[in-house]
Amino acid sequence: MKIGLITSGGDAPGMNACVRAVVRSAAQNGLEVIGFIRGYEGILDKDYTVLKNENVAQIIQRGGTILKTARSKRFYEREQRSLAAENLRSLGVDSLIAIGGDGTFTGADLLQKEHGFKVVGVPGTIDNDLFGTDYTIGYDTAINTVVEAVDKIRDTALSHDRIFVVEVMGRDAGFIALRSGLAVGAEAILVPETKTDMGRVLKRLEGRRKSKQSAIVVVAEGDEFGGAEDVAKAIREKYTDREVKVTKLGHIQRGGNPSAMDRVLAGFLGVGAVEAVVKGVSGVMVGMQHKNIVHVPLKNAIKHHQDVDDNLLRITEMLSV
Ligand SMILES: Nc1ncnc2c1ncn2[C@@H]1O[C@H](COP(=O)(O)OP(=O)(O)O)[C@@H](O)[C@H]1O
Ligand SMILES: O=P(O)(O)OC[C@H]1O[C@](O)(COP(=O)(O)O)[C@@H](O)[C@@H]1O
Numbered sequence: 647m648k649i650g651l652i653t654s655g656g657d658a659p660g661m662n663a664c665v666r667a668v669v670r671s672a673a674q675n676g677l678e679v680i681g682f683i684r685g686y687e688g689i690l691d692k693d694y695t696v697l698k699n700e701n702v703a704q705i706i707q708r709g710g711t712i713l714k715t716a717r718s719k720r721f722y723e724r725e726q727r728s729l730a731a732e733n734l735r736s737l738g739v740d741s742l743i744a745i746g747g748d749g750t751f752t753g754a755d756l757l758q759k760e761h762g763f764k765v766v767g768v769p770g771t772i773d774n775d776l777f778g779t780d781y782t783i784g785y786d787t788a789i790n791t792v793v794e795a796v797d798k799i800r801d802t803a804l805s806h807d808r809i810f811v812v813e814v815m816g817r818d819a820g821f822i823a824l825r826s827g828l829a830v831g832a833e834a835i836l837v838p839e840t841k842t843d844m845g846r847v848l849k850r851l852e853g854r855r856k857s858k859q860s861a862i863v864v865v866a867e868g869d870e871f872g873g874a875e876d877v878a879k880a881i882r883e884k885y886t887d888r889e890v891k892v893t894k895l896g897h898i899q900r901g902g903n904p905s906a907m908d909r910v911l912a913g914f915l916g917v918g919a920v921e922a923v924v925k926g927v928s929g930v931m932v933g934m935q936h937k938n939i940v941h942v943p944l945k946n947a948i949k950h951h952q953d954v955d956d957n958l959l960r961i962t963e964m965l966s967v
């Protein structure tokens with residue numbers, strides 16, 4: 647049996663730890679692994695490398711992905727997916743393990759539906775926007791990066807009595823904003839899942855204590871009110887005497903050594919994916935729910951967005967007085 651392995655979509659810290667887990671657990675099961683370079687692009691170009699235990703040494707601690715990744719435009723086309731299935735079969739690949747996010751799983755699901763090709767997904771994205779797993783690989787590292795950065799910004803905010811609007815990643819998901827916002831004691835958090843009530847946000851910034859003239863507003867890049875600049879503009883209009891600064895954290899959120907949590911999660915899910923392949927399971931994402939490895943149909947993982955945890959918003963607001 648031969649496994650094809652890709653990392654696809656946005657890179658996420660812990661993808662390498664997962665590649666290592668897949669390769670080493672496959673080897674223990676007597677399975678061969680070939681890693682395609684740059685996600686679906688590598689399958690279309692037959693650009694691959696045979697992965698053995700020694701090829702995945704010293705990568706558990708490294709961010710990014712040794713297999714490289716891509717957002718493959720070609721794979722959106724039906725004919726290109728036919729070519730991909732043909733290439734996989736010609737190389738003797740029986741199952742594809744795809745480490746990525748919702749887009750990657752949508753592509754994998756189509757590969758299975760259109761060509762009967764066996765696919766198993768592993769959630770690897772900093773966005774945490776997949777249903778059926780408590781966490782995705784990369785999310786914990788990303789929020790720790792945000793927390794470290796905002797702690798630094800807070801020093802200046804406090805020293806200068808400024809309001810900082812900090813934009814974090816998440817095109818359609820506010821998970822990074824919500825969890826890091828609570829962790830930094832943000833005065834307000836704006837996420838795409840809930841309609842932003844700017845009046846309420848502005849009220850929260852009124853400065854209820856004399857000693858509290860600074861504030862941190864965390865905005866997910868996909869918030870429907872707009873980006874950090876739009877939010878800052880609204881704050882400046884209301885509080886003409888306050889200094890409002892904008893910081894966009896950008897891609898520093900995607901890099902760096904994976905946290906212990908992400909490495910451990912990557913280990914569990916990489917091994918879980920190989921075990922699924924061995925059992926002949928297909929069309930599922932391997933996820934973690936309450937310490938258990940679970941199989942979630944790909945279409946559920948993609949379609950049902952995890953609900954926003956109202957407690958995160960409630961507790962953040964309650965505590966940042
Ligand atoms: N609707 C789709 N049909 C076919 N392939 C898709 C689709 N959506 C995404 N993909 C493939 O999966 C890749 C990764 O998806 P993307 O959304 O960029 O990242 P992620 O998997 O991290 O969400 C895309 O570049 C594309 O090749
Ligand atoms: O690096 P890119 O291609 O500009 O993508 C940015 C997007 O990728 C992410 O970092 C991760 O999303 P995906 O894992 O779904 O690719 C988003 O938070 C962000 O909006």
Ligand SMILES: [Mg+2]
Pocket residue numbers: 655747748749771773
């Ligand atoms: Mg995505």
